[in-house]
Amino acid sequence: MSAVRFLVLLLILLSPQAASRAQAMASDCLAMAQAPGFVPVQYSAPTLAADEVQLTFLGHSTFLIESAGGVKIATDYSGYAGGIVPDVATMNHAHRSHYTDFPDPAIKQVLRGWNPEGGPARHDLTVGDVRIRNVTTDIRAMGGAVPDGNSIFIFEVAGLCIGHLGHLHHELSNAQLAAIGRLDIVLVPVDGTYTMAQANMLNVLKELKARLVLPMHYFTPETLQRFINGLSGELDVEISGKASVTVSARTLPEKPKLLVLPGY
Structure with a gap:
């Protein structure tokens, strides 16, 4: 996300009255769903303590998760992972912006959230210092639901x-x-x-x-603002100026928090 777009987002979040002035702004989500929308960045491996993990929002629904042991995971990988080749790519097939049929062959583990042969996808593996497993859910499609078409990946x-x-559709x-x-x-x-x-997602x-809680997959700043408005004080809200956050069990907030990270 450009600095200008992030400032506009921040302004809208702090002042809902400014939303009308941003109606014509291009959608961050739609731009990032296309390859030209991603802006390559200079990657620098984080220095993490053994009890820390770093999450970087790359836009749309793609996060780069990095462990102290050096494992790099790209979620909902559609071909872009912040300028690096991840060790693991997780994907979901609801839309093309969530998967690719042609992942980089250098990726060691490509985990699809659906089973191309039918039935639920089942993953439970350890890569370095990270265990990765999944729980399947259904998705909507033309003609009805697709059982086990999505996976909640757990790291x-x-x-x-x-x-x-x-x-997630339900x-x-x-x-x-x-x-x-x-x-x-x-x-x-x-x-x-x-x-x-959004009301159903809040129930989840x-x-x-x-x-x-890190929000993703929103189409306009106004959409994100509506979600924040719907929290009704149940979560604290923090708008970060950085796309990355380093977290450990000891630094988790005492009260549940929604942390908004700007995408590249």
Whole structure:
């Protein structure tokens, strides 16, 4: 995200009355869903303590998750991972902006959130100091629902449980919640249309009870603002000036927080 766009976003979040002046601004989400929308950056590996993990928002629904052991994971990988080749790429097939049929062959593990042969995708593996597993959910499609078409990927690293909800289209069942278990950090789509209504997504967050929530997959600053307005004080809100955040169990907020990271 350019500095100008981020300042506009910050202005809107701080002053809803300014929203009308940003109606004509191009969608960050739509721009980032296309290859030219991604802006390559100079990558620099983070220095992390053993109990820390770094998350970098690359735009749309792609985060780069980096462990102290040097494992690099790109979520909802569609061909771009911040200018680096990740060790692991997770993907979901609700839209082309969430997966690619041609991942870089240098990626060691490509984990699809759906099973091309039918039935649920099943992943449970350890890569370096990260355990990665998934819980499948259904997605909408022309003609009805597609069972197990999306995966919630869960990354267990540095004593934390990080969940990426992918392209979640429905609230979670008790069985799914039990399979997910505890989540300390949730990466949540808040568009309110292509996934599901914001009120329903808020219900999901209430069920998951994570202490740090990172929004993704929103189409305009106004959409993000509506989601924030719907929190009704249940979560603190912080607007970060950096695309990356380093987290450990000891630095998790005491009260659940929504942390907005600017994308590149």
